[in-house]
Amino acid sequence: MEQELKQYMEEQFMFEFDSEITEDTDLFKAGVLDSFGYISLIGHIEGEYGVKFGEEALLGNVAVTFAGLVESVASARRQTAESK
Amino acid sequence: MCGIAGFHASPLHPERYRDIAGAMLAQIEHRGPDEAGCFLDDRTAMGTVRLSIIDLASGSQPVGSTDGRYWLCYNGELYNYRELRAELAGRGVSFRTESDTEVVLMAWAHWGRSCLERFNGAFAFALKDTVTGELHLARDRFGKRPLYVARHGDAWLFASEMKAFLAYPGFEFAFDEEHLASTFATWTPLPAQSGYRGVEQLPMGEYLTVRGTETERGRWASLDLTGGEPPATEDEAVDLVRADLEAAVDLRLRSDVEVGVYASGGLDSSILAHLTKERAGLPPRTFSIQFEDAEFDETAEQEELTKHLGTHHSTVRVSDSDVVETFPEAVRHAEVPVFRTAFVPMYLLAQHVRSEGVKVVLSGEGADEAFLGYGIFKDARLLSEWHELDEATRMRRMAQLYPYLRHFSGEDGHRRMLGLYRQFTEETMPGLFSHQMRFQNGRFAVRLLKDAGDPFAAVQRLVAEEPGYAELSAVQKAQWLEFRTLLSGYLLATQGERMALAHGVENRCPFLDPAVVRRAASVNGRFGDPYDEKYLLKRAYGDVLPERIVSKGKFPYRAPDSAAFVRSRPDYRDLLADPGTLGDIGVLDERFVRRFTDRVFDSPPERIGTKENQAFVLLASTVWLHHWYVRGNARRDTPLAVPLYVVDRRSSALPA
Known part of the structure; x- marks a missing residue:
């Protein structure tokens, strides 16, 4: 999932994860994400990985780095599994 | 409306002043095709191309004070000129014309620089004091009329549009990287920025005085958004807003030629069309843009309004290819990088308005800023x-x-x-x-x-x-x-007066009357739901406008951006990413530009978001600005089409 998501983001937002833009880079500050891009990305993740981000994940201020996104997906999946 | 251009403290020989001033004015003749005139002395050359609106017969420029001390080259309209004229006449000042220009001149002669605080208008001017040798430059409080200033060696160049500088010997444009970065990030040039090295825009509400080798700068009008004491009740607020807007429209209907209205189908311009009909006593001619692309089109609202008011309405229908094919010429008039294409249809609209014989229009700029519409x-x-x-x-x-x-x-x-x-x-x-x-x-x-x-x-x-x-x-x-950014740097400038004046059409903005802006500041957020935009304007005019227009909600005026280029001109991919051009421009990142243009041209339009559209238009406009200005292709070598009237005070012209 991580590799696929990276590839999607690199293609969608026209950048490469490298020494300058890492998994911990704030993607807004790097000029990678904008409002439209963020909404599209969250939509993509929810649709592609079968999760639905709740308030906690969206408001947790982690979803603007790659690492934060991956952690949010994992967390949302755990919650989905627990609730089943 | 007019355009001004000139230079001061030039090392060039005064014998050349007339030809240079004439050539500079020829670059901006579209702003004032009716007349041209200039003032020359041994230190200064300055001139005006005039679009005759008030006092058609005797309002020619340059205009000088009766004692010959002050000379004025003026671009704009002083809406409260009759009141100021009466006040000055009461103080013993005599006038030779009926024009607002002479009122500006005599107000300065009488009150000095503090006259600016009395002005309600859209203006920029150059005024020469032949006794002190000072050159004064000043600009209106909201930046409705432009004034650019450039240093070239020891000389000061100034003009309503930068293209006039192309006619000054040896002057060349070069992109300013800091201006470009700021513009790309914030959408518009900041108040003092031009996009080019060594060229500044005189900020709104400011003046610049050149005195020998010294300069003095300052601000004569600040933007007061705190507002005064609010009205006690909502009904009172509604009455006051109506009264201020009526007065603002009355002042802007002062003209010796017909005044039309830009009617987009939105709330603000609909209010103006309604008020113009009420105040002038008959329905005005209205003008609007229709888009072939339904996503941007507001034809239904326009038709409902114009039918409701019974205006004489005409439209210009704009397609993708119209936007793309007109883009280069519209950018030539814009002169600065642009982040969306919506200014291009305004160029076509002004062309249509002028072809219909109308040269003054009211338009709704300022309502969203003053009454919190965004x-x-x-x-x-x-x-x-x-x-x-x-x-x-x-x-x-x-x-x-x-x-x-x-x-x-x-x-x-x-x-x-x-x-x-x-x-x-x-x-x-x-x-x-x-x-x-x-x-x-x-x-x-x-x-x-x-x-x-x-x-x-x-x-x-x-x-x-x-x-x-x-x-x-x-x-x-x-x-x-x-x-300070979007309104003055784009809406009033690129999308507003630069497109209108490209065809000799003057735009007037009643919502930017100082009293209206002050009133808005005192009522904003005090009445109604603050998340219901322009609540008080809707309250004030909801009963006289079609329900559809009042209840529609904010629908920003937009036009097709990158998709129009992709659909109608695929060759733009190569034009924008041409290695020779990019190398010549120098300031662009060639690798990213290529990747970006490939992305735009290879993706379905729904995958292209706002930021890509804005980046695309910024890139395309920068490439064209390089062609027009950095390479100098915007320069026109044809002389003025009208005779140049010259007030010659050079030593060589004086009797021996």
Whole structure:
């Protein structure tokens, strides 16, 4: 999932994860994400990985780095599994 | 309306002044095709091309005071000229013409620079004091009329449009990287920026005096958004807003030629069309744009309004290919980088208006800034209250923010917006809280530039140095930024007067009357739901306009951006990414430009978001500006089509 998501983001937002833009880079500050891009990305993740981000994940201020996104997906999946 | 151009303290021989002044004026003749005149002495050459609106017969320029001390080259209209004329006449000042230009001149002669505070108008001018040798330059309070100033060696060049500088011997344009980075990030040039090295724009409400080798600068009008004592009741507020707008329209109907109205189908211009009919006593001629692309079209609202008012309405229908094919010439008139294509249809509209024989129009600019019409003001309010709201309230507010944007719609859209907005609830860009989201989005376009540095350094300096700015509320700061960036840097300039004056059409903006802006400041947020934009305007005119227009909600005027180029001119991919051109331009990051243009031309339009569209138009306009200005192709070598009237005070012209 991580590799696929990276590839999607690199293609969608026209950048490469490298020494300058890492998994911990704030993607807004790097000029990678904008409002439209963020909404599209969250939509993509929810649709592609079968999760639905709740308030906690969206408001947790982690979803603007790659690492934060991956952690949010994992967390949302755990919650989905627990609730089943 | 007119255009002015000239130079001062030039090392060139005064024998050459007449030809150079004439050539500079020829570059901007579109602004004033009716007459041309200039004043020359041994230090200064300055002239005007005139579009005759008031006192058609005797309002010629340049105009000098009766004692010959002051000479004025004036661009604009002084709306309260009759009142000032009467006041000056009461003080013994005599007038030779009926023109507003002479009132400006005599007001300066009588009161000095402090006359500016009495002016209600849209203007920029150059005034020569032949006794002190001073050259005074001044500009109106909201930046409705342009005035650019350039240094070239020891000489000062000035003009309504920068293209006039192309006719000054040896002058060359070069992009200013800091200006470009700031413009790409914040959408528009800042008040003093031009986009080019060594060229500044005289900021709105400021003056510049050149005295020998010294200069004096200052501000004569500041932007007061705190407002006075609010009216006691909503009904009283509605009455006052109506009265101020009626007075503002009355002043702007003063003209010796017919006044039309731009009627977009939106609330603001509909109010103006209604008021023009009421105040002038008959329906005005109205003009609007129709788009072939239904996403942008407002024909239904326009038809309902014009039928309702019984105006004589005509439209110009705009297709993708019209936008793309007109883009280069519209950019030539814009002169600065542009972030959306919506100015191009305005160029075509002005062309149509002029062909219909109309040269003055009222338009609705300023209403959204004064009466809080934009989503960004609701953003600022919501973000500043964020921590006090529960999730249900936040979700409800989200639905009120941008109902016209597809990606922000529906329950999923609003839920996802929570995460987006959460990123901007703390001020991380000092002074720019309300605009952090917009400016962050602008970082993408900055990637087109090499070595951009900090693209927000200039705008942060601007707010840090503004007296009283820190004390404003979040919404007022947002307003201040809108007045100082998008309104003056794009809506009034590129999309407004530059496109209108390209065809000799003068635009007038009643919502930017100082009394209207002051009134708006005193009533904003005091009545009704602050998330219902322009609540008081709707209250004031809801009963006289079609329901459809009043209840529609904000629908920003837009035009097709990158998709129009992709659909109708695929060759733009090669034009924009041409290695020779990019190498010549120098300031663009060639690798990213190529990747970006490939992305735009290879993707389905729904995959292209706002930031890509803005970056695309910024890139395309920069490439054309390089062609027109840096390479100098905007220069016209044809002389003025009208005779140049010369007031010659050079030593060589004086009797021996």
